[in-house]
Amino acid sequence: MQRPLAFACLLATAAPLFAAPRVHIALPERCRLLTRQFFDLRVEATDLADTEATLILRDEKGRDITAAFGPPDEVSSDNDHLPASLDRAWTFRAKSFATEGIKTVMAEVSDSTGTSRDSRRIGVQRFKARPPGKKNLILFIGDAMGESYRDAGRLVAGSTGGGMRGGFFDELLQMDRMPYTGTVLTHAHNAVVPDSANTASAWASGNKTTNGALNVFPDNNDWRSTEAAFLDNPRFETLWSYLKRLHGYRTGIVTTTEVTDATPAAEGAYVGYRTLHKVIARQFVDGTFMPGPAFDVILGGGKDHFDMRTIETSGDTRNLIDELVTRGYTQVKDRGELNALNEPPELLLGLFSSSAMTVAYDKLGYTRPPGEFSTFHPAFPNQPFLEEMTAKAIATLSKDERPFILMVEGGMIDKQSHGNHAAGTIWDVIELDRAIGVGRSYAREEKKRKTLLIATADHNQTMQVLGMVDTTVPEALENLRSGSGFTGLVTGAVWGFPDYPADPASGYPRNDNRYRLSLGFRTHDHTGTPVPLSAEGPGASLFTGTWDQTDLFFKMARVLDSDTTKLDRLEREKARLKIVDQNYAETP
Structure with a gap:
């Protein structure tokens, strides 16, 4: 240097x-x-x-x-x-x-x-947010959604109704249809294999952290491993806070896990260790670099961190939900209340579970394959799907035509993958893709086409698509778990394509068919491999190539800062030069 x-x-x-x-x-x-x-x-x-x-x-x-x-x-x-x-x-x-x-x-x-x-x-x-008008940003994160996770979601969702024949799909995933793609390197400040705190901090604030740290750099008293030591680290401001403080942006987070979990927390929290959920909830309400709540929309799980607080667990006895309602937030408690919002409120709060939310597979009421366990919460039986939360979040943030920035996470992809639960993992990929479809529909319909959409992952995990199995074969192996000691041929392995049927009530695939994917997990944990990224909208062509995850922060900022009109002509020219294809449905 x-x-x-x-x-x-x-x-x-x-x-x-x-x-x-x-x-x-x-x-x-x-x-x-x-x-x-x-x-x-x-x-x-x-x-x-x-x-x-x-x-x-x-x-x-x-x-x-x-x-x-x-x-x-x-x-x-x-x-x-x-x-x-x-x-x-x-x-x-x-x-x-x-x-x-x-x-x-x-x-x-x-x-x-x-x-x-x-x-x-x-x-x-430089950042000036110059004319011709401020842009919106919706960042979709599939937690642990590496390339093979997209593959599995595509094969399951794309095969419904005979939609996969001769090696072709009739329709690709929503994230597949976004015209620009890139590859993102995800290493932590101190490790090849990252966690969600370090990776989310990279795109949220533009710098690498050590594993477990949210938007703070390490200092020389971290060895104490106390709350006080993890709260005095040097901080750097998130893009959500920056845009809200300086440029009047509306801000939001939506997730299927706890809203204080590492990925959503990274948009608004500053702590040396990610497990300080109750501290993170307090920072969401009180603010850090500016006073007041960090977000205009908060939707997900983690209710207990806001209203089940004691001196022993939290250092206070505040009810943060009541405080947000007093500040003007409209609170919705379940799927019915969320979808009953005919007019978008000014501020929106929905905490639909005490901890992480029920995953899509269990919200659909499907029977779990052997070895997988339901995440259904009897105390919270009526939880919304991610696409429903996304729609209400966008409606709320965009209601007064102020620019907004929103993070939407399929957070349980990672947690189901840690357990090597293939069905739970795949249906959560599909749930996230349906939420991406909501974002794409909004971006197409808005008058000025000023919303940048990005779909990517924070890090990877080890699930791989191994092939096909015939489930009528005794002891057919759909899911080869880490540590199973398996060697040899997969029981029930066959050639061909899956035949998942569509659920007419929900539109999701069912999992009661004969020919299913065979999947395998190498470990129960993350990997240090890159993750894919897809982008669409103003400035989307900046997101091609291979680059570090911290670059995502600066690329997003550059798009929001700049007039991308000339750059965006490339996307229109690309659409004009599309190839003739009789196999794919004419879907944008």
């Missing part, structure tokens, strides 16, 4: 003659932000000789910029795990850069033994 000559000379002449303190800026090597995007700067000094250490912040030319950052919001000691040595940390909260470019921040710490320094280069991308 090259530095300007003047900056390099400054570092060279400052080398201490004695054992000076060690200095560390708690920002990663590759840190990127938008103009005016808030971030926290934490400077950590260890091996201090005395308690009188001082800090000066400088730019790339060595100029003192300490006053520009103001006094530190927090100064702490005894941070690291070495009680015999002195240390100190200075934290500056909610800082930002007004202009684009490569910025350098150098921390200079001095004590009686000398002076030491650390520096970071920060890339800052």
Whole structure:
């Protein structure tokens, strides 16, 4: 990493003659932000000789910029795990850069033994939300929905009514019909194999985190593993907060898991460890970088984190649902109340289960295959489907024609895959695809065609399509689980295509047919492999190629920031040059 000559000379002449303190800026090597995007700067000094250490912040030319950052919001000691040595940390909260470019921040710490320094280069991308009008963004996330998961959903949904013959489909998935595709690398800051917190933070805020962390960088007191230690980490602002705070965007999250789970939490929470659900719920209501609720629409599970709070579990006895209702949110408690909303409300809250929601397969009332377990909640028997929640979320966010940003997650794809439950996994992929269809219909119908749609995954898992089985064969193997010790041929294996019938009441495939997919799971966990992405709408052609997951944040911001009219002509030209095809239905 090259530095300007003047900056390099400054570092060279400052080398201490004695054992000076060690200095560390708690920002990663590759840190990127938008103009005016808030971030926290934490400077950590260890091996201090005395308690009188001082800090000066400088730019790339060595100029003192300490006053520009103001006094530190927090100064702490005894941070690291070495009680015999002195240390100190200075934290500056909610800082930002007004202009684009490569910025350098150098921390200079001095004590009686000398002076030491650390520096970071920060890339800052312009954001102005310029004419011809602000755009909307709907981000669809299939949690763990790698390529083979799309394949399985396509084979099951696409085979209904004889819709797959001779190796062709009559209709592809909704996500397949989006015209631009890319490949996304998902590695964590500290690991090849990521989790949902690190991956969601990457697209939500533009930087990598360690596994388990939501929109915060690690610091030197994380070793304590306490709530306090996980709440003081340096933060960086999400796109949802940024657009709401600076550009008047409406914001929303929709999920089939708990709304405080890692993927939806990443749009509005800042914690060092993802399991702090009750803290995350409080941040949703109170706000972080701006006061007040983080979202205008919250739909999903996780009710207990909002209204079952005690001093022991939450540090408070607040009823956050009541607080949101007092603030003007319309609360819906089940599928019937959600679908009875004839007019979209101004603000919408629906928490349809105490924890994660019932998966699509069980909402449909289907019988689980051997070895799979129902997720049906007797206390919450009437839960909406993801496509229904998506429709009401879009209607609410778009009602006053203000721009909006919405994340929609098929969150139980991942959780069913962890259990190696093939049926539960596949039907949740199909449920997400139906929600994508809702988004595509809205984007086609809106007058100015100003909604960017993206469908992707946070990370991958190991399910693979192995072939076909005839379920009338005794002990036919539909689902080969991790650790089964299976070797040899699949019992019941046959050539051909699946014949799943459609449920006339719901439109979903049924799972009572003869010829079904044979699937296998290698492990019960995530992988470090890339995930596919599909995009449609203004600026969608930017999302082709292979790139890191943090780039998704900056690509989305660039589309929302820019006039993409000339770029979007490519999509219209592509449609004009489409090939003749008699096999596929003429569906957009």
